[in-house]
Amino acid sequence: MSKKKKSIAIDMDHVIADIEHQMIDWYHKKHGVLVQKEAMEGVPEGAAFPELEKVRQLLFEPGFFRSARVIPGAQEAVEKLWNDFDVYIVSAAMEFPQSLFEKYEWLKEHFPFIGWKNIIFCGDKSVVDTDFMIDDHMKNLNYCKGRGILYTACHNMAIDYDVRVNDWEEALSYLYANH
Structure with a gap:
């Protein structure tokens, strides 16, 4: 058996x-601010970005998950x-x-x-x-x-x-x- x-x-x-790179890329394209990956280390998800709500909105954008x-x-x-x-x-x-x-x-x-x-x-x-x-x-x-x-x-x-x-x-x- x-x-x-x-x-x-x-x-x-x-x-x-x-998704980390996806957030960085999409935030940069949409809002013109490039967040470095190192700034994201050890902080809650999305907290390294200037506006948390704008990062969260990316998750509702068509194509966000599909193109990661x-x-x-x-x-x-x-x-x-x-x-x-x-x-x-x-x-x-x-x-x-x-x-x-x-x-x-x-x-x-x-x-x-x-x-x-x-x-x-x-x-x-x-x-x-x-x-x-x-x-x-x-x-x-x-x-x-x-x-x-x-x-x-x-x-x-x-x-x-x-x-x-x-x-x-x-x-x-x-x-x-x-x-």
């Missing part, structure tokens, strides 16, 4: 989709994990309803091997029950039923968490060591 694969929930924003860059190494890492784990992409997309279709289209383009049955768009990730959850927000990891893994993003750099990965190479090392 074959051994059951362990399961992983992988967040999208700041974990496989580079892929986090370096994410495609290769997730495809490798796909062969050895039950992988689910989990995104709390309900706050920005237009993002649902954009995120789905983005996944089809950049992660075509992930089928629709392995994509979970929700409002609250506490319902997700996987062996591992990779996320950039403590609000999701606090309710993780399995082992939470904090993926480093500028807004969480000041947070102390027992399992943190800084890139996809570290994520792979941790997951395979605990497989």
Whole structure:
């Protein structure tokens, strides 16, 4: 009898989709102010920008989520994990309803091997029950039923968490060591 694969929930924003660069680029194009990524380190999401509400409005703009860059190494890492784990992409997309279709289209383009049955768009990730959850927000990891893994993003750099990965190479090392 074959051994059951362990399961992983992988967040999208700041974990496989580079929302930090997207915010910087779109804010600069729309408002003419270029915020340096270093200014975002260790401060709450959006707090490094002159006007927080203008940053938040970007999340409602058509194309914002659809045109985000892929986090370096994410495609290769997730495809490798796909062969050895039950992988689910989990995104709390309900706050920005237009993002649902954009995120789905983005996944089809950049992660075509992930089928629709392995994509979970929700409002609250506490319902997700996987062996591992990779996320950039403590609000999701606090309710993780399995082992939470904090993926480093500028807004969480000041947070102390027992399992943190800084890139996809570290994520792979941790997951395979605990497989």
